[in-house]
Amino acid sequence: MIERILPSWVACADAFRDPPGAALFPEEEAVVAGAVDKRRREFTTARHCARQALSRLGLPPAPIPADGDGAPMWPDGVAGAITHCAGYRAAAVSLKAVAVGIDAEPHGPLPPGVLQAIALDRERDALERLGGPVHWDRLLFSAKESVYKAWFPLARRWLDFEEALVAFEPSGTFTARLLVPGPLVAGRRLTGFTGRWLVADGLAVTAVTLPAG
Template sequence: MIERLLPGELAWEETRTDPPDAWLFDEETAVIARAVDKRRREFTTARHCARAALAKIGVPAAPLLPGERGAPGWPDGVVGSMTHCAGYRAAVVGLRESVLTVGIDAEPHDALPDGVLNAVTLPAERPRIEALSTADPSVHWDRILFSAKESVYKAWFPIAREWLGFEDADLTLDRDGTFAARLLKTGPEVEGEPLTSFSGRWLADDGLIITAIARLPR
């Protein structure tokens, strides 16, 4: 599914199950030594996907350890993103010479729990979500917005190395499967210009919502 959202510069791997042959480096095993089974399976399968994706761009397997704020540490010269939710795990990678940053997120195609929407949205975003929900109630627009903000953060952090809260990005979703994020926090310079926005794509299909951002060099 996720390939429908990605440019050709990126390699990907996704799965709806936890393969029994998925494995971890000793350093990775130590990270989740005290984790519950659900967390262990998510962590392991996401890295199984990441190593399969890395192989597609000619990068050998290496430990992918959580770093600052939990962001995965990728091999030198690689950008990437991982995601997992109930019944889905995926990873996307690319060479830094071809991709500046990437962020992906997957969520169940279901409404957000009560109270979450107001916690993750700006006042200006809520009427847009309401209008989209009226125009097409078959889509859970609140969950798409939440997922898109997660993708924004995952694309932002490797560049800025700073926290970006839900309140720091103003998102506009379009019914054509795209979204735009206007950053409300001062970002670093990227290719000689301040980072002020991201554009991305979303997909709702087969019980899942997937969002993705890929920023390519000019």
């Protein structure tokens, strides 16, 4: 499903259930040692998807442990991202990108109070004008998660919800303008991201990519 909103130079794999044969490398086992079953299954299937995606780039199976901040540690030269939610896991990787961010969420309204915590006033006003059958509040949360996943490997610091202004187009695209100074990427200051969104099969999914060069 996630491949529908990713460019051709990004390889991806997803799963709607946990395959019984999925296994972890020892470096990955250490990350989920003592984790509850739900967390372990999510982690294992997501890593399984990541290795499938890497194989589509012609790369051999490799461990994908997590760094001290919990972010996946990809093989050298690879930019990638992982997402999981109830009933869905996915990974996307590229050798032609400096950053990739993906996120999947159940397509339903956010719990009370969450939108106020994650959205700027301008974003809330814009969502009210969009209307329609899409749960734009959930899509906004997903887009900000995708933006963060692309931002963090470049900046190596947190990006708060209120530090990026997201604007949607009903056609299936969105922009995220950074409201704080971005890192230097190839000698230029990063000012934002562009992305795509999709609502299908009970899920809201978003993706952002930043191509090299």
